[in-house]
Amino acid sequence: MRMGYDHAVFSEEQLLSVFRALSNPARRQMLVWLKDPMSFPDQKAEDVEIGVCVTDIQRRMGLGQSTTSQYLTMLRQAGLVVATRRGKWTYYRRDEANIARLLETLRDVF
Amino acid sequence: MRMGYDHAVFSEEQLLSVFRALSNPARRQMLVWLKDPMSFPDQKAEDVEIGVCVTDIQRRMGLGQSTTSQYLTMLRQAGLVVATRRGKWTYYRRDEANIARLLETLRDVF
DNA sequence: TCGTCATATCGCGAATCGTCAATATGAGAA
């Protein structure tokens, strides 16, 4: 018995949302920075696994609050990050498993 | 002595043009179909290495002539395909070498 | 030199994107 996917299948729509999300330098930057949550100045070590909160991401990105929130929503809908609500904060972290099988799928396009 | 790149470097601008080019189902389809030039109905075996001409691509895509030409130009500027003019025809083929090192670069983003 | 064919470029309207300020929602604190 095994887990995960042999051959990840993404719908055209899913693929579209992924490429759209990535065709913006700010959103790509978020994704790269989220690889290392501790690289955010105010990140607490105990929250590393749950992710980084929107305000911290916003400050580092230098974008407006609403823009930051929207971009994170896009990344989430594209399946690139996962959001977890805890108290009044929403933490975002990369969805590494999904990103991995996405990279696998890209071999079909590339 | 070796050839190629250890660590492919793409500028932010180049990456942007790549993701923009791919964030359109029609352009992605072109790229996939171009993997096998002989899959185009009127493709001649002797032209396989040089690519497929615009008209053949257009017919298969079902897009307008100008749209097809523009999309191919985008794919070329993104470094995903190469154009070769021969007589009145322009043949397009995938730039496999560049696509390969692009896929390598994506590991940094993903 | 003409006419024709293959391709590229231009110009367009409709749709979407980029980003913001303003406002709404929702959860703790008082």
Added chain:
DNA sequence: TTCTCATATTGACGATTCGCGATATGACGA
């Protein structure tokens, strides 16, 4: 309940994209 903070949603508006038809360019054949 009421205030405040973190986040999400809405509305706006210029910039860009989508795909087209019309037109320009460029190469060949007559």
